[in-house]
Amino acid sequence: DRADALPRDLVGRRVVVSAGGTREPLDPVRFLGNRSSGRQGHALARVAAQRGADVTLVAANTTDLPVPSGVRVVRVRTAAELREAMHEAAPEADILVMAAAVADFRPESTAPSKIKKAGSDPEPVRLVRNPDILTELVERRRPGQLVVGFAAETGDGTGDPLHHGRAKLARKGVDFLLVNVVGDGLAFEVPVNSGWLLGGDGSERRIPVGSKNLLASTLWDAVARATAGRDR
Numbered sequence: 033d034r035a036d037a038l039p040r041d042l043v044g045r046r047v048v049v050s051a052g053g054t055r056e057p058l059d060p061v062r063f064l065g066n067r068s069s070g071r072q073g074h075a076l077a078r079v080a081a082q083r084g085a086d087v088t089l090v091a092a093n094t095t096d097l098p099v100p101s102g103v104r105v106v107r108v109r110t111a112a113e114l115r116e117a118m119h120e121a122a123p124e125a126d127i128l129v130m131a132a133a134v135a136d137f138r139p140e141s142t143a144p145s146k147i148k149k150a151g152s153d154p155e156p157v158r159l160v161r162n163p164d165i166l167t168e169l170v171e172r173r174r175p176g177q178l179v180v181g182f183a184a185e186t187g188d189g190t191g192d193p194l195h196h197g198r199a200k201l202a203r204k205g206v207d208f209l210l211v212n213v214v215g216d217g218l219a220f221e222v223p224v225n226s227g228w229l230l231g232g233d234g235s236e237r238r239i240p241v242g243s244k245n246l247l248a249s250t251l252w253d254a255v256a257r258a259t260a261g262r263d264r
């Protein structure tokens with residue numbers, strides 16, 4: 033991971049990376065969350081900075097992780113806060129990477145004080161849909177701006193992770209989709225990842241099991257290649 037061994041091919045590129053997992057509050061002490069630690073997003077930000085990019089990291093609940101050196105951090109908790117931070121930063125960016133795990137749904141309302149168990153039976157939690165931030169970023173992208181999405185897929189009765197990834201790439205309209213394979217000690221709460229890097233041009237590259245820094249380098253290689261001729 034020595035920075036001086038890395039190419040300086042992202043100099044002059046303004047990058048925004050989201051990382052971590054959003055938390056949707058039920059009351060002042062409880063939330064609906066997910067298993068994303070933020071390690072992959074932090075690795076993406078670290079490697080981009082080491083390769084010369086100007087990096088903003090929009091970090092959802094990653095306070096356990098060190099801030100990569102030279103990286104500007106905006107801390108958020110909920111999907112709504114993450115959305116606001118991305119839309120604030122996006123107009124100035126050349127490259128947007130949505131590595132955060134964003135809650136698809138949030139509780140319809142948040143209790144103003146701690147929900148107590150005494151005196152009542154539990155109520156079902158009503159959920160409402162969160163906006164799809166990645167889709168909004170693609171809709172609002174400026175000319176030449178590159179947008180990268182992530183997908184954590186397990187595979188199911190309707191197809192394997194690659195099948196789901198291809199469908200998601202088409203649906204989201206992104207330039208690249210990083211498909212992570214979930215399960216078997218992969219993706220969440222562990223230092224390794226694997227999967228496929230799918231390009232909007234139909235390119236597909238298999239990423240073998242390796243460190244999150246290695247996966248980050250594979251993505252930045254592809255992004256640097258895709259943006260090589262552009263003004264800085």
Ligand code: CTP
Pocket residue numbers: 111130131132133134135136162163164165166167180181182183184
């Ligand atoms: N994403 C987002 N806003 C959301 C949900 C997801 O920006 N409300 C982004 C994620 O950061 C990721 C990409 O969309 O880059 C794919 O997320 P994923 O959960 O895999 O896709 P969904 O469209 O939510 O589909 P599903 O969860 O049903 O597989």
Ligand code: CA
Pocket residue numbers: 134135136
């Ligand atoms: Ca989702």
